[in-house]
Amino acid sequence: MKLTIERADLLRSLGHVQSVVERRTTIPILSNVRLEAGDGRLAVTATDMDIAVVETVAAEATQDGATTAPAHMLYDIVRKLPEGAQVDAETGDDGGHLVLRSGQAEFSLPCQPAEEFPVMAEGEFSHSFALPAASLRRLIDKARFAISTEETRYYLNGIYLHAPDGEAVLRAAATDGHRLSRIDVPLPDGAAGMPGVIVPRKTVGEMRKLIDEYDGDVDVSLSESKVRFAFDQVVLTSKLIDGTFPDYSRVIPADNDKVMEIDGKVFAEVVDRVATISTEKTRSVKLSLSKGQLVVSANSPDSASAIEELAVDYDSAALEIGFNARYLLDVAGQVDGERILFAMADSASPTVVRDSGDADALYVLMPMRV
Amino acid sequence: MPLICRDCFFTDDLGESECPACGSRRVVAHAELGRLAIAHLDCDAFYAAVEQRDDPSLAGKPVLVGGRHRGVVAACSYEARRFGIHSAMPMFKALKLCPDAVVIRPDTAKYAEVGRDVRALMRAVTPLVEPISIDEAFLDLAGTERVHGGAPARTLARLARRIEDEVRITVSIGLSYNKFLAKVASNLDKPRGFAVIGRGEARSFLKNRPVGLLWGVGTQLRKRLEADGIAAIGQLRAYSEAELVARYGKIGHRLARFALGEDDRAVDPDAPRKSVSAEITLDADRADAGALKPVLWRLCEKVARRLKADRLAGRTVTLKLKTAGFRLRTRSRSLGEPTRTAETIFQTAVALLMREADGTMFRLIGVGVSNLAAADDADAGDLVDRIAPRRARIEDAIDAVRDRFGDDAIAKGRGLAGGPQRR
Numbered sequence: 135m136k137l138t139i140e141r142a143d144l145l146r147s148l149g150h151v152q153s154v155v156e157r158r159t160t161i162p163i164l165s166n167v168r169l170e171a172g173d174g175r176l177a178v179t180a181t182d183m184d185i186a187v188v189e190t191v192a193a194e195a196t197q198d199g200a201t202t203a204p205a206h207m208l209y210d211i212v213r214k215l216p217e218g219a220q221v222d223a224e225t226g227d228d229g230g231h232l233v234l235r236s237g238q239a240e241f242s243l244p245c246q247p248a249e250e251f252p253v254m255a256e257g258e259f260s261h262s263f264a265l266p267a268a269s270l271r272r273l274i275d276k277a278r279f280a281i282s283t284e285e286t287r288y289y290l291n292g293i294y295l296h297a298p299d300g301e302a303v304l305r306a307a308a309t310d311g312h313r314l315s316r317i318d319v320p321l322p323d324g325a326a327g328m329p330g331v332i333v334p335r336k337t338v339g340e341m342r343k344l345i346d347e348y349d350g351d352v353d354v355s356l357s358e359s360k361v362r363f364a365f366d367q368v369v370l371t372s373k374l375i376d377g378t379f380p381d382y383s384r385v386i387p388a389d390n391d392k393v394m395e396i397d398g399k400v401f402a403e404v405v406d407r408v409a410t411i412s413t414e415k416t417r418s419v420k421l422s423l424s425k426g427q428l429v430v431s432a433n434s435p436d437s438a439s440a441i442e443e444l445a446v447d448y449d450s451a452a453l454e455i456g457f458n459a460r461y462l463l464d465v466a467g468q469v470d471g472e473r474i475l476f477a478m479a480d481s482a483s484p485t486v487v488r489d490s491g492d493a494d495a496l497y498v499l500m501p502m503r504v
Numbered sequence: 505m506p507l508i509c510r511d512c513f514f515t516d517d518l519g520e521s522e523c524p525a526c527g528s529r530r531v532v533a534h535a536e537l538g539r540l541a542i543a544h545l546d547c548d549a550f551y552a553a554v555e556q557r558d559d560p561s562l563a564g565k566p567v568l569v570g571g572r573h574r575g576v577v578a579a580c581s582y583e584a585r586r587f588g589i590h591s592a593m594p595m596f597k598a599l600k601l602c603p604d605a606v607v608i609r610p611d612t613a614k615y616a617e618v619g620r621d622v623r624a625l626m627r628a629v630t631p632l633v634e635p636i637s638i639d640e641a642f643l644d645l646a647g648t649e650r651v652h653g654g655a656p657a658r659t660l661a662r663l664a665r666r667i668e669d670e671v672r673i674t675v676s677i678g679l680s681y682n683k684f685l686a687k688v689a690s691n692l693d694k695p696r697g698f699a700v701i702g703r704g705e706a707r708s709f710l711k712n713r714p715v716g717l718l719w720g721v722g723t724q725l726r727k728r729l730e731a732d733g734i735a736a737i738g739q740l741r742a743y744s745e746a747e748l749v750a751r752y753g754k755i756g757h758r759l760a761r762f763a764l765g766e767d768d769r770a771v772d773p774d775a776p777r778k779s780v781s782a783e784i785t786l787d788a789d790r791a792d793a794g795a796l797k798p799v800l801w802r803l804c805e806k807v808a809r810r811l812k813a814d815r816l817a818g819r820t821v822t823l824k825l826k827t828a829g830f831r832l833r834t835r836s837r838s839l840g841e842p843t844r845t846a847e848t849i850f851q852t853a854v855a856l857l858m859r860e861a862d863g864t865m866f867r868l869i870g871v872g873v874s875n876l877a878a879a880d881d882a883d884a885g886d887l888v889d890r891i892a893p894r895r896a897r898i899e900d901a902i903d904a905v906r907d908r909f910g911d912d913a914i915a916k917g918r919g920l921a922g923g924p925q926r927r
Contacts, residue, residue: 284840286852311840311886385887484887500886
């Protein structure tokens, strides 16, 4: 293999794929990226056996071929080359090294044969649709904070993407049991009847990075066990979490009638201030509601206390309810509109939170005992 | 020097080896006797002593408490110790040393009850009782002189007698000025002992003792210390606290202070329990998860019962396995919320077991719960698990049936199927 490539092109594609490569792995070749030159292009592939990302960039290949080289080292080298540089890459005579030349610098990296690099079998996809990158960003951004990290309930370690019956929406749901996020976007053509899939946390994070500055459509293909996102010059294929996402719709209360409405930013600031004194372990704050008034307070076991009062729209019977301050702040952070709405039943039942500026987003918070 | 008779409790300012009042030679004499108030009390050969107490035909005989075939000796009577048997020794080895020993299966419920009786008597002399296990505790008797009309040493001698009279087992007492040395002392004069380590002799006493005597120095650290040329406690004094911390980590602080006979930990009656666990050596080595599961379930029930008894719940479940080759494997998993139910502990432990059941033969299985919290915060359920409170109530109902009609009145089927049964 022998090729010449712009440093900027190589850096961008390595930057895109290298974060998939695990820092520690028991299979040495997984620390490498696969490089394949041909047809005036270079294809860079990284995998951790659960996710595979391929990005293709323009390159001048004088000799077609493929190899694998240490991902993070390669990325660091290219990163440190001067801007505007060109990079010549070729596999050495013994085939055991990748030699990089740029300006007066030369690097020789140990490499392993491309044939030994694991390929992820894609299988057949049952559904395909085009999803605007902006929609995918929205689904990810507003749902990912609620993803669970608990190993026991592994089926909560991702975003549940599904097309609910009888509703023309593509829906993302995530929950860790304490809070839940449910986000809708218009149902793309071809997504109706798709299987509900749980996209793992890492895939969600990688995808979000890849589409950060992209504005076209992302081609999404699905089967029961895999998902593939393709856009621009990038293809990400990922295994799905093999499990059943719980029927969460049953825990979304429909008739919580005690409704509080408040400026989202002001609310977040007050909660953040009051929570300063609550202990790291519980981080609980108490909301005491009466007509037109909210009192946010907190106590710590070592007898520190904090209290702040503010005017709100609230017209129901008085109520005291406790929440984890971090969860309140996470939810408040999702709110785009000016107002945030809390619909409560009592101090022990799930509370529904809505965003005045986004009717297609819904959050549920489990109260804490305070 | 000051003296207290452990038989008639006579107290004198001058004495050595014999009670001037009753002539008993069971006396404690020490220059600092009136000034030491931290004690460690340890029941002698506890399980074996309880068995001997309840069956007079066992008196004077070598008694081993533990599983007959493949278990280890949980406790052995002093008669058995003469044969070189000690606790934690594999049972087959013990029986080789003393084939005539009487082997008794442990009755943990009974021991727990006796342990509570002993604890109650301890609490009658001071509220500052910090239990370490079922049969030992620290006591802080500072400031009790007026209440009890005598120095802590005398109060302790009376307590030991009262335990002998009312519970009918013997204890050994270590008296010193801190917990570390009190614990060391209680081991010096067993059984039915009373040993004192004062400030005056603490350093010289420790100087040539092995480092393994220090709290927190287990086999691994001991080997490291020995490899570094530190075999005796006195040798630690050649290093500064900072050097010891740099070399051995946080434990270095403790090593430096213990080496000088210093220990500033208070006797804390509320010292929280860190974990609750149960384990069993299997009748035969097993590799099959199907055979291990029923055993695991019964262990989970045991752990849950102990949690419930102490109104505790735990967030982290740990599975412990010992391979036929005596390799230890422990695997842990944390839950979203604390639990006290056998069901949740079991589900979590089984998931861990399935990963380890790779054909390896296991000789021991255990399960523990740590990261403890108050039972009130447990099994509340959340958005995903709405039935956790119901699971907890079902178990409470099963427990209530068992309390009334006995443990065998009701059981889950999974505890019966296959596997070595041992009750």
